[in-house]
Amino acid sequence: MDVNFPDPTDWLSTSVPGIQALETALSCQVCKEFFTAPVATSCGHTFCSLCIRRCLSATQKCPTCMTTDDESRLRKNTLVQDILSSFTAIRKQMLDGLVIKEEPEPPITKEPEAEKKRVEKRSSYDFDEEIEEEETTNNKRRGKRRKQEEAPVSSGGSSDRPRRSTRTSSQRTNSKISSQTAIVIDDSDEDFNPNEINSDNEFESGSRPKRGRPSRVPETPPTTNLVPCPICGRLKEPEQIQSHANRCIEGKRSPSPSQNAANAASSSLSPLKRPPISFSNIPKPAATQFRAPYTEEEKQKLKLAKGNFTLTKEADIRKRLRENGIRVDVKGKESKNAIWARLQEWTNLWNANLDSEMPKTKQALVKELETSERHQQSQKPSVVQDKEFAREEWGKDHRTEYENMIADAKMRVLKKKNEAESATNGDKTDTASEPPRMTAEVNGIGSPEIIET
Amino acid sequence: MFAQKRLQKELHNIHNYLPPGIGIASASDLSIWKMDIQVLDTNPLYADQIYRLQFKFSQSYPIEAPEVTFVKEDGIEIPMHPHIYSNGVICLDLLGKNWSPVQNVESVCMSIQSMLTSNTKNERPPGDDNFVRSGYRSPRNINFVYDDDTV
Numbered sequence: 001m002d003v004n005f006p007d008p009t010d011w012l013s014t015s016v017p018g019i020q021a022l023e024t025a026l027s028c029q030v031c032k033e034f035f036t037a038p039v040a041t042s043c044g045h046t047f048c049s050l051c052i053r054r055c056l057s058a059t060q061k062c063p064t065c066m067t068t069d070d071e072s073r074l075r076k077n078t079l080v081q082d083i084l085s086s087f088t089a090i091r092k093q094m095l096d097g098l099v100i101k102e103e104p105e106p107p108i109t110k111e112p113e114a115e116k117k118r119v120e121k122r123s124s125y126d127f128d129e130e131i132e133e134e135e136t137t138n139n140k141r142r143g144k145r146r147k148q149e150e151a152p153v154s155s156g157g158s159s160d161r162p163r164r165s166t167r168t169s170s171q172r173t174n175s176k177i178s179s180q181t182a183i184v185i186d187d188s189d190e191d192f193n194p195n196e197i198n199s200d201n202e203f204e205s206g207s208r209p210k211r212g213r214p215s216r217v218p219e220t221p222p223t224t225n226l227v228p229c230p231i232c233g234r235l236k237e238p239e240q241i242q243s244h245a246n247r248c249i250e251g252k253r254s255p256s257p258s259q260n261a262a263n264a265a266s267s268s269l270s271p272l273k274r275p276p277i278s279f280s281n282i283p284k285p286a287a288t289q290f291r292a293p294y295t296e297e298e299k300q301k302l303k304l305a306k307g308n309f310t311l312t313k314e315a316d317i318r319k320r321l322r323e324n325g326i327r328v329d330v331k332g333k334e335s336k337n338a339i340w341a342r343l344q345e346w347t348n349l350w351n352a353n354l355d356s357e358m359p360k361t362k363q364a365l366v367k368e369l370e371t372s373e374r375h376q377q378s379q380k381p382s383v384v385q386d387k388e389f390a391r392e393e394w395g396k397d398h399r400t401e402y403e404n405m406i407a408d409a410k411m412r413v414l415k416k417k418n419e420a421e422s423a424t425n426g427d428k429t430d431t432a433s434e435p436p437r438m439t440a441e442v443n444g445i446g447s448p449e450i451i452e453t
Numbered sequence: 454m455f456a457q458k459r460l461q462k463e464l465h466n467i468h469n470y471l472p473p474g475i476g477i478a479s480a481s482d483l484s485i486w487k488m489d490i491q492v493l494d495t496n497p498l499y500a501d502q503i504y505r506l507q508f509k510f511s512q513s514y515p516i517e518a519p520e521v522t523f524v525k526e527d528g529i530e531i532p533m534h535p536h537i538y539s540n541g542v543i544c545l546d547l548l549g550k551n552w553s554p555v556q557n558v559e560s561v562c563m564s565i566q567s568m569l570t571s572n573t574k575n576e577r578p579p580g581d582d583n584f585v586r587s588g589y590r591s592p593r594n595i596n597f598v599y600d601d602d603t604v
Contacts, residue, residue, distance in 0.1 A: 007462070009469045029555040030515060031455060032462045054455075055554050058516045063554040372454045404586065 006034070006091065014098035023091075026084050030055060030063060034088060037355035038080040042073040046080050050352035057306065057344050071306065076355055289364045299354045304347045309340055317343050325366050345369060456514040457483050463557050475562045478505055485509050487524070488562050492569050498533055499569055505529045506565065507541075508558060518552035521545075521561060535574050540585045544578060 008023040028035050030051035037049040045064040047055070053071055055063050062069045294302065314336045321328045321343055328339060346369055353359045360368070395402075460483045467477055478487035486508040492499035509520040523531045523541035531537060536544040547556065547564050578584070 007465060009466060012469075031459050032557075033458070051455075051554070054516050058513075061553070066551070066553060375454050408586065 010095060011098075013100060014095065015100050016098050019094070019098075022087070026080070026087055035077075035080060035084055037352060037357065038077040038084070039074040039355055040077040040080075041067075041069045043067040043069060046077050048352070049074070049355040050348060053348040053352055054345075057348060071351070081357065289360055291359050291361050293357055294354050294359060302350075302354060304350050306344070306347055312340070314339070321346070324362070327370060342369070342373065345372075456510060456512050459515055460510060463559070467559065471559065472563060474566055475559070483510065486558065488558065490562055490566050490569075492566065494570055496570060496572070498572065498575055502532070503529060504532050504569075506562065508561075515554040515556070518548050518556075519558070519561070521548050521565070532569055533575050533577065534569060534572050535576050535578055536568070537578070538581050538584050539577055542584075 006023075008020040008027065011017055011019040011023065026034060028038075028046075028048040028051050030047055033048075035046065035048050038046050039049045039052060040046045041052065041062045043062050043065050045062055047063070052063075052074060055061075056069060056071050060068055060070060317336065317339050318328050321339060324346065326342065326346060328334070328342075346365075349365050349369055353365055464480055464483075464486075467480075471477065474491040474493045476489040476491075478489045480486040488506045488508065489503050490506060491503050505524050505526055507520075507522050507524045511517050511519070521543060523537060523543065525531055525541065531539055531541050538544070543565065545565065545568065547561065
């Protein structure tokens with residue numbers, strides 16, 4: 001199971017465990033993750049745009065205080081967005097700097113001489129710059145870095161703080177060079193699930209480090225003086241870096257990752273050694289997936305209304321879905337309920353996307369809707385509705401229940417026959433003994449098959 | 454999909470920390486979990502007893518409440534309580550109409566734990582026999598009438 005994601009409890013093992021509360025406050029109470037496009041309800045509680053829209057379509061109540069609320073009253077919470085962006089940008093750095101307990105180092109595979117040489121090299125030529133670059137003057141850092149470079153791929157699941165993986169270098173680069181870029185990166189990677197609709201490689205080219213993903217720096221033997229590419233984090237010869245970075249920006253993949261070697265000194269190279277790349281010139285990653293944020297005007301214009309189930313005709317629902325390019329089955333195959341649910345989910349996705357800092361294109365959203373629906377269908381929790389439902393097994397398991405019910409029914413019929421004056425006695429057994437304080441009225445009468453559907 | 458994500462997160466937290474008297478019995482997948490709860494004070498009804506709760510999550514969790522019931526297993530009984538039927542079905546508004554997505558497994562366990570702690574009556578809900586005989590196992594299909602605020 002992948003537990004490789006940021007969690008407030010990460011802070012408990014640091015010297016400032018109180019940050020846990022701060023991080024919890026910056027997390028949506030519905031999905032328990034960092035806010036994605038935070039919006040505030042009219043009662044003042046903040047949630048992810050999509051989460052609260054889903055909640056409100058189920059019950060028109062604020063999940064926290066149960067006050068009645070409506071989607072139309074949701075307002076974007078820019079302050080929370082800003083705080084969150086700054087927090088996520090420095091989170092890794094803080095966590096590394098504040099950590100007390102040090103995990104046992106993995107067995108060192110390199111020769112001690114090589115190790116020593118690297119240390120000397122580092123201290124001789126870029127130590128000062130390094131201090132400038134990083135606020136953390138933690139003396140454990142070196143060990144950590146060594147660890148992450150020696151076992152970059154496996155570091156993900158092996159420790160209790162799995163996030164400390166090899167993307168350090170690229171993330172540091174990002175947060176250092178352009179906090180603006182880091183903001184976009186960090187806040188959008190949670191809920192977008194880019195890997196569902198896109199391959200990892202496409203994203204690598206787009207300078208979007210994914211939180212909680214295993215490292216993407218290839219495991220290779222150490223050589224000297226390599227420079228991390230500011231875009232993809234791969235290590236390159238200083239002479240090659242310019243052309244490599246240009247290729248990265250253009251979205252082309254690096255020819256062969258195996259040529260790129262990991263090196264302890266390289267990841268701490270000063271900004272001076274990096275090629276002069278202006279991040280503002282970098283095109284939006286995977287332009288087919290994302291688009292520029294919506295303006296307020298556009299939002300007002302494009303916002304979809306929820307509509308009313310009874311007042312909306314089935315044909316209209318189909319029409320609206322088809323207009324958006326969403327799959328609808330041939331008429332009659334799907335119930336009005338099913339297509340209505342799809343339209344509601346689409347409305348939620350669409351409206352939440354309007355609030356996003358990094359909105360997706362319509363096609364990407366449609367794809368997301370389809371993926372999530374397929375996913376839900378493949379894992380239907382209800383046993384009875386499932387096509388694979390083991391009828392015989394069910395029958396065996398519930399045999400006594402069926403028999404009891406048959407016996408019950410027979411008894412009732414007998415009673416009816418015998419006692420003419422109590423013709424409705426059988427039915428009354430349920431209601432006559434109805435408890436005075438707490439009652440359970442049951443929907444539908446019949447076999448368990450009906451109950452469970 | 455969001456259900457899985459959220460459950461993973463919860464499971465991760467549960468493995469890190471759980472309040473006293475609450476433990477995880479099994480959570481091998483993301484659809485059914487079993488949690489053990491224990492009443493910590495000296496309530497004679499539940500002293501030294503461990504009870505097992507079963508959580509069934511739908512794909513709409515946490516928008517939709519989980520189905521929470523007590524289960525009978527080897528050596529584990531259904532606790533005596535005026536709101537718990539002898540087949541394990543729990544009558545608790547939190548699990549029905551008052552469910553809110555901000556609740557989680559831990560908070561539900563704590564609510565049920567405190568519901569047991571504060572109970573002094575050694576009895577089943579009225580109409581327990583009928584209810585159990587009717588074989589309704591899934592709390593989702595039951596419209597409880599929550600009218601007792603004393604417990």
